[in-house]
Amino acid sequence: MALLELKEITMQFGGLTAVDHLDLRLEEGVIFGLIGPNGAGKTTVFNLVTGVYKPTSGSIYFKGERIDGKPPYSITAMGISRTFQNIRIFKSLSALDNVKIGRHCKSSMNLFHSVIPGPFTAREERDIEEKSMEYLRMVGLEHKKDILSKNLPYGEQRRLEIARALACEPKILLLDEPAAGMNRQEKTEIMDLVRRIRDTLGVTVFLVEHDMKVVMGVSETVAVLDYGKKICEGTPSQVQSDERVIEAYLGRRARRTRKAV
Amino acid sequence: MIDAYTIQILVVFGINAIMALGLNLITGVTGQLSLGHAGFMSVGAYTAAIMTLRLHTPYVLNLLAAGVVAGLSGVVLGFPTLRLYGDYLAIATLGFGEIVRVLFLNLEITGGGLGLSAIPSKTNLAVVYACLGITLYVMSKIQKSRVGRALMAIREDEVAAIAMGVNSTSLKVQAFAVGAFFAGISGGLYAHYLTYINPNDFGFMKSIDSLSMVVLGGMGSLPGVLLGAAVLTYAPEKLRFLQNYRMICYGAFLVFMMVFRPNGLLGGTDLRQLVKASFKGLNWGAMAKQGARTREGIGGSKDGIA
Amino acid sequence: GGQPTQKSAEQKPPEQKLADTGPIKIGFLGALTGNVASYGINTLKGMKLAVEEINAAGGVLGRPLEIVIEDNRGDKTEIANVTKKFVTRDKVAAVIGDPTTGGTKVAAAICQENKTVLVSAGAVGPGVVEIGDYIFRDVVIDPIAVPAVVKWLKDSLKWKRVALIVSVNNDYSVGQAKLFEDALKKEGIEIAIKESIQDGDTVFTSQVTKIKKANVDGMIAPIYYTEGALLMIEAKKQGLNKVFIGGDGLLSPVLWELAKGATEGCMVFAGFSPDEPDEITKKFIDKVKQVYNEEPDMFHAQGYDAVYLVADAMKRANSADPSVFKTALAQTKDLRGVCGVLTILPNREPLRTPINVLEVKGQKFALKARVPVTAPQ
Amino acid sequence: MVAVLSVEDLHVYYGAIHAIKGVSFHVEPGEIVTLIGANGAGKSTILKTISGIIRPKKGKIRLKGDEIHNTPPHGIVSMGVSHVPEGRRVFPNLTVLENLQVGAYTRREKREIEESLEDIWKRFPRLRERMNQMAGTLSGGEQQMLAIARALMSKPQLLLMDEPSMGLSPMLVDEVFDTIKEINASGTTILLVEQNAQMALEVANRGYVLETGEIVLQGNAQELADNPEVRKAYLGES
Amino acid sequence: MFLTQLVHGLTLGACYALIALGYSMVYGIIGLINFAHGDIYMLGSFFALYLTSVVKMKIAPAFLIAMGLTSLVGLVIERVAYKPLRRSGRLSPLISAIGVSIFLSTLLNMYMGPQTRGFPDVITELQVKLGEIVITTTQLYIVAMSIALMLLLRHIVMRTRVGQAMRACSWDREVASLMGINVDQIIALTFAIGSALAAAAGVMMGVYFNAWWPLMGFSAGIKAFTAAVLGGIGSIPGAMLGGVVLGLVEILGSAYLQSSYRDAISFTILIIVLLVRPSGLLGRKIEQKV
Numbered sequence A: 001m002a003l004l005e006l007k008e009i010t011m012q013f014g015g016l017t018a019v020d021h022l023d024l025r026l027e028e029g030v031i032f033g034l035i036g037p038n039g040a041g042k043t044t045v046f047n048l049v050t051g052v053y054k055p056t057s058g059s060i061y062f063k064g065e066r067i068d069g070k071p072p073y074s075i076t077a078m079g080i081s082r083t084f085q086n087i088r089i090f091k092s093l094s095a096l097d098n099v100k101i102g103r104h105c106k107s108s109m110n111l112f113h114s115v116i117p118g119p120f121t122a123r124e125e126r127d128i129e130e131k132s133m134e135y136l137r138m139v140g141l142e143h144k145k146d147i148l149s150k151n152l153p154y155g156e157q158r159r160l161e162i163a164r165a166l167a168c169e170p171k172i173l174l175l176d177e178p179a180a181g182m183n184r185q186e187k188t189e190i191m192d193l194v195r196r197i198r199d200t201l202g203v204t205v206f207l208v209e210h211d212m213k214v215v216m217g218v219s220e221t222v223a224v225l226d227y228g229k230k231i232c233e234g235t236p237s238q239v240q241s242d243e244r245v246i247e248a249y250l251g252r253r254a255r256r257t258r259k260a261v
Numbered sequence B: 001m002i003d004a005y006t007i008q009i010l011v012v013f014g015i016n017a018i019m020a021l022g023l024n025l026i027t028g029v030t031g032q033l034s035l036g037h038a039g040f041m042s043v044g045a046y047t048a049a050i051m052t053l054r055l056h057t058p059y060v061l062n063l064l065a066a067g068v069v070a071g072l073s074g075v076v077l078g079f080p081t082l083r084l085y086g087d088y089l090a091i092a093t094l095g096f097g098e099i100v101r102v103l104f105l106n107l108e109i110t111g112g113g114l115g116l117s118a119i120p121s122k123t124n125l126a127v128v129y130a131c132l133g134i135t136l137y138v139m140s141k142i143q144k145s146r147v148g149r150a151l152m153a154i155r156e157d158e159v160a161a162i163a164m165g166v167n168s169t170s171l172k173v174q175a176f177a178v179g180a181f182f183a184g185i186s187g188g189l190y191a192h193y194l195t196y197i198n199p200n201d202f203g204f205m206k207s208i209d210s211l212s213m214v215v216l217g218g219m220g221s222l223p224g225v226l227l228g229a230a231v232l233t234y235a236p237e238k239l240r241f242l243q244n245y246r247m248i249c250y251g252a253f254l255v256f257m258m259v260f261r262p263n264g265l266l267g268g269t270d271l272r273q274l275v276k277a278s279f280k281g282l283n284w285g286a287m288a289k290q291g292a293r294t295r296e297g298i299g300g301s302k303d304g305i306a
Numbered sequence C: 001g002g003q004p005t006q007k008s009a010e011q012k013p014p015e016q017k018l019a020d021t022g023p024i025k026i027g028f029l030g031a032l033t034g035n036v037a038s039y040g041i042n043t044l045k046g047m048k049l050a051v052e053e054i055n056a057a058g059g060v061l062g063r064p065l066e067i068v069i070e071d072n073r074g075d076k077t078e079i080a081n082v083t084k085k086f087v088t089r090d091k092v093a094a095v096i097g098d099p100t101t102g103g104t105k106v107a108a109a110i111c112q113e114n115k116t117v118l119v120s121a122g123a124v125g126p127g128v129v130e131i132g133d134y135i136f137r138d139v140v141i142d143p144i145a146v147p148a149v150v151k152w153l154k155d156s157l158k159w160k161r162v163a164l165i166v167s168v169n170n171d172y173s174v175g176q177a178k179l180f181e182d183a184l185k186k187e188g189i190e191i192a193i194k195e196s197i198q199d200g201d202t203v204f205t206s207q208v209t210k211i212k213k214a215n216v217d218g219m220i221a222p223i224y225y226t227e228g229a230l231l232m233i234e235a236k237k238q239g240l241n242k243v244f245i246g247g248d249g250l251l252s253p254v255l256w257e258l259a260k261g262a263t264e265g266c267m268v269f270a271g272f273s274p275d276e277p278d279e280i281t282k283k284f285i286d287k288v289k290q291v292y293n294e295e296p297d298m299f300h301a302q303g304y305d306a307v308y309l310v311a312d313a314m315k316r317a318n319s320a321d322p323s324v325f326k327t328a329l330a331q332t333k334d335l336r337g338v339c340g341v342l343t344i345l346p347n348r349e350p351l352r353t354p355i356n357v358l359e360v361k362g363q364k365f366a367l368k369a370r371v372p373v374t375a376p377q
Numbered sequence D: 001m002v003a004v005l006s007v008e009d010l011h012v013y014y015g016a017i018h019a020i021k022g023v024s025f026h027v028e029p030g031e032i033v034t035l036i037g038a039n040g041a042g043k044s045t046i047l048k049t050i051s052g053i054i055r056p057k058k059g060k061i062r063l064k065g066d067e068i069h070n071t072p073p074h075g076i077v078s079m080g081v082s083h084v085p086e087g088r089r090v091f092p093n094l095t096v097l098e099n100l101q102v103g104a105y106t107r108r109e110k111r112e113i114e115e116s117l118e119d120i121w122k123r124f125p126r127l128r129e130r131m132n133q134m135a136g137t138l139s140g141g142e143q144q145m146l147a148i149a150r151a152l153m154s155k156p157q158l159l160l161m162d163e164p165s166m167g168l169s170p171m172l173v174d175e176v177f178d179t180i181k182e183i184n185a186s187g188t189t190i191l192l193v194e195q196n197a198q199m200a201l202e203v204a205n206r207g208y209v210l211e212t213g214e215i216v217l218q219g220n221a222q223e224l225a226d227n228p229e230v231r232k233a234y235l236g237e238s
Numbered sequence E: 001m002f003l004t005q006l007v008h009g010l011t012l013g014a015c016y017a018l019i020a021l022g023y024s025m026v027y028g029i030i031g032l033i034n035f036a037h038g039d040i041y042m043l044g045s046f047f048a049l050y051l052t053s054v055v056k057m058k059i060a061p062a063f064l065i066a067m068g069l070t071s072l073v074g075l076v077i078e079r080v081a082y083k084p085l086r087r088s089g090r091l092s093p094l095i096s097a098i099g100v101s102i103f104l105s106t107l108l109n110m111y112m113g114p115q116t117r118g119f120p121d122v123i124t125e126l127q128v129k130l131g132e133i134v135i136t137t138t139q140l141y142i143v144a145m146s147i148a149l150m151l152l153l154r155h156i157v158m159r160t161r162v163g164q165a166m167r168a169c170s171w172d173r174e175v176a177s178l179m180g181i182n183v184d185q186i187i188a189l190t191f192a193i194g195s196a197l198a199a200a201a202g203v204m205m206g207v208y209f210n211a212w213w214p215l216m217g218f219s220a221g222i223k224a225f226t227a228a229v230l231g232g233i234g235s236i237p238g239a240m241l242g243g244v245v246l247g248l249v250e251i252l253g254s255a256y257l258q259s260s261y262r263d264a265i266s267f268t269i270l271i272i273v274l275l276v277r278p279s280g281l282l283g284r285k286i287e288q289k290v
């Protein structure tokens, strides 16, 4: 059974079909890349999986259970978490608080617990704190825990967002262009981080990225979208040599590099 | 020396502060602009008054009931309207406040436009400050808890909060319920203090007054809200020597305070910076730049013009 | 004006909380800003005139009167603040105000508790003097006036069907309307239609349209003059040529200043009659015109009378101590004021007689009838 | 010849944060100069300071000899500087055409504006197709083109570009860099900020490397591309 | 009777629309819930009252001068109370606006007294009778004026260079300044126009209802806010529609339901409309792209 499966998913906005009868299968434990031209519908796929949009038609299964139509917060609670293409951290909260909010669905204190103290609440609060620090450490931000997140440099904000998403202890992590706006060295660090997330935490990674070195470097399987349709799926090298992909996405320079290789 | 007049001001401050702290949870912490908070206060005030006048129930029970009934009305308002965002929510809450007022003006049991009089005078300084203490305790506990963080997350970015597993609708309703609960308590205290209530006492201006306290003090900051309530309770009294010019100066004072501290007296800064800022004097341009550089804020529905 | 002083038996004030020398302070309680400012401002103007006159004539007990002025914006919390300030900081001998019933009730509880006399110049609703033995008012109270006026409407004008208009957010209006309903029922006059407005409204089109359809003999409008004037304008626009009658809430020159011709024939019942005035009233009217360059309305008159009422009691009690002169106040009998003759009944409610029914003619109130009233048994 | 742009000992603060610590550089007529550096090095801050959005605490900025660091942004635009901001920031509820018209706000000659529009249509045929579409509904790449085109509408002598390739598909990245070269060839001086150092150094004449608010390296593009430090840090070779 | 009520409702609606137009414009472009708008409206009405009754001017020049004076005041208010708050959150200018509102209304209260005042007879009222309906000249003026001003405003915002700049500023002031737009000037201009529109509404309403008083702005401000939101924030035709709907609901509500519940009825309807159309009648929901 695939961990995540999209069957015949279509998403329309008014007259525009952003995702068109798309089938995708992600097996547990893979790093799966999704690429395609600007406006191909990649982010829309993420929004569909996380419940931000309801698909116009088709169905989505997670661990065999149908999840389309469920509210986003309960999908997250089931084990799917994400980052955003345009960073969406909680700007005027500290880095640590950002990650603590990520622990929301792994804890259960309600309004009454917060007012009436007890051993259970103290224990849970301690657990939240410890686990959150752990994830901050994982992305290398433990020394910045008290800094307001809006004052972090861009690259660190990206990593903070990843830590926050990891704090939900997801089965699958959706990363939307995590390396955008970074230089080579930072991109290499992100690639490392992605691999570590999969290898040490066992989290399946679903990755959207425009930087070929990053996607091709970490993904085991890559699918290519164009105008909402899947035009190709395979290993990185299969995808990179596919004529349709070159035509629609990679362009001549990629062809040049490929020839050079 | 504490004379009855001073005690009076202290009591009024306490009642205002409880109300503003309730609103702060809704607007300052959760980021939902509410312009109908006085509606909850009036629900509380009338609940307490009617219970004591008709059922002769004990004072403490009246207060509690005032909070509970107001809290329930918060849930009733919250469920349908919290789907609305930004200023659309604001106008719905404003509408709620007006609907409650008109209802109370027309109902038999509330005495209509005559209001309710001869409410036993029970509220005193000790009770008000006990309630204020409880309110502060509850609010500070909530803000530091899982629920409080989730509420702040909703304020900062609702979409991201939901993506983190936060059930924003349910939490917003909870915030409304708690905020309304304390507004209700403050209404109960008010009714038992002034001994006479009338629907017109809880109009839009009352809602605006408590919003001013929250914003002027610094949204989301408990000491800030207390300070805001203190300043806005005390200022009109302190300005009495101005006689005819009093309210004119009060208006100018509000503008001046906002310009001087665009993010509220204790908003987004620690006290050290505040002291530094006051040394610098009033440099309007520079002050403005100290504010957040972006113009998102609460209810940040930016709709442009068409 | 004042009655010969009756020496009070007990001379010695029980607690020495007021100064024995220097001016006697009287707190003015009312709004100078906000929604109900027009009532407060005029009350204060009337009070100032009375104080000037009294002081010019040597003051009370050889001491001048002094008004302590604070604005309460019509806000209940501020009313409580100001009253507390009066009784504890300023240590006033009496508080005069608030012109609204609700405000008076809030202040009355505080004055009673602090043993300071409160005389409301304007609170007409029920439940005021019941608050305690320090609480008085100098108005024409509706439970006495309204039945008399309704009877007069039936007997003299032969009204059978009326429209009743109430301003729902005004306690004066709501209270008076209730009394009208009872009295009309008792006299067998049918209320063909009851319409609501709100203070602050400017649009009365649908109410007038409905009233016009109801085909009534006249309209009973226990509302204030601003809304009254605008309502009459609308009535005239729509060709509803029937007469309005209202209480002293309509008694203001603002009525025709706003409504111009539309108020012609409208009737008002009040204790104060600017037409065919006696000496006291005439002097008062001239003074208001001369000092403030305006026509007096009932708030001027009530404020003015309230000061004389208090001064008279002090003189009779020979004391400015509230716990002393309150007894004299309660015994006030046949005190002439600009609003007629005032007697405080045993239940401390005021009785003013007669009630004047005035009619707007040109730009003045002309006396139409004098309706005598007696204390209810 | 006077430099188009010269920056001397520039210091910029965000509140207490000292973001730019004494940066000096210059851009000569007809050049493409690139600023490269890690995230948070201060590249965008420098561009914003040049275009007047941020006031420097200290230092001088000269445009063809005239000091401009006290001129408001709209004044600087009329002096011939145009800024393609980081993250595109097109006006989402204005159509493509209106976005371009706003770009020409400082110009008043109707005919000349028409001519510029014709130029834009020629250079970006895709925008012409979408002339009446709301800019907010364009795809990322199209928005980037629009942002560049909008900046060109004021006929700038100096074009400041902040990460024009960010978030674009590889093919569009190529297109954008081609466009940069063409714009430069038609006489516009360009100051280019890029994360994609490889591409930036390919098109630029000279470059500066910025680290935490200070310039640590400078030279012509080829030299920089060959510098082992740069290769390691920015071109991803180990 | 229904037709008569309808005419009244439309007139009242046109009045609300007139106030809401200026409100909506400032709202859309600056994002400010301008609680002082009602008081600016009151001030505009006051200028006209002063000019016609004390200076004995004719209504047409008084109208124009009132608009001019009010926009000057609007400029000053913007400079003093809002400009320093440009970069702070949205609620700070809102509280500042409340300060301005209190300032203006109490100032006029002190200067003029709290009394309601009537306008001198400035318009010769003619009546048009159509069967049972009577329409007066003032009613026609109001409806015509509100439609004309809506069209004019829409033209300015949508079709002119300045309008383009305004819309650009409404989305992103920083980038607008990078386009060479003098943002301060554009915002000042927006305020000037918004205040002039408020004055126009104030004069028309003052004449129509024959009433001016210092606190008249309070409820007018709430009505304008309600109408603008009901129609869809920032939408100029929406403000018009919102005003008309509000006016109709109020009149028909008190005619056929309970007049004492009038405000409750209109706000209930408002809330229901918003639940069905969360961005108002003509507002476009700008999809937040995630």
Ligand SMILES: Nc1ncnc2c1ncn2[C@@H]1O[C@H](COP(=O)(O)OP(=O)(O)OP(=O)(O)O)[C@@H](O)[C@H]1O
Residues within 6 Å of the ligand: A013, A016, A017, A018, A036, A037, A038, A039, A040, A041, A042, A043, A044, A045, A085, D137, D138, D139, D140, D141, D167, E287, E288, E289
């Ligand atoms: N909420 C929405 N309303 C209308 N159209 C939308 C919405 N969200 C996405 N679209 C459209 O759907 C299409 C796909 O958008 P999407 O954001 O998924 O592209 P993408 O593949 O992520 O592109 P990029 O690489 O540029 O991020 C685009 O044409 C976009 O304009």
Ligand SMILES: Nc1ncnc2c1ncn2[C@@H]1O[C@H](COP(=O)(O)OP(=O)(O)OP(=O)(O)O)[C@@H](O)[C@H]1O
Residues within 6 Å of the ligand: A151, A152, A153, A154, A155, A181, B293, D014, D017, D019, D037, D038, D039, D040, D041, D042, D043, D044, D045, D046, D086
């Ligand atoms: N508005 C701001 N308030 C406070 N600090 C800021 C602000 N903007 C930028 N900074 C800080 O200034 C420094 C320089 O930022 P800048 O945006 O100029 O960097 P950059 O080189 O453009 O980086 P990037 O590659 O992320 O765009 C960073 O440390 C950043 O955190």
Ligand SMILES: [Mg+2]
Residues within 6 Å of the ligand: A042, A043, A044, A085
């Ligand atoms: Mg995307």
Ligand SMILES: [Mg+2]
Residues within 6 Å of the ligand: D043, D044, D045, D086, D162
């Ligand atoms: Mg940058």
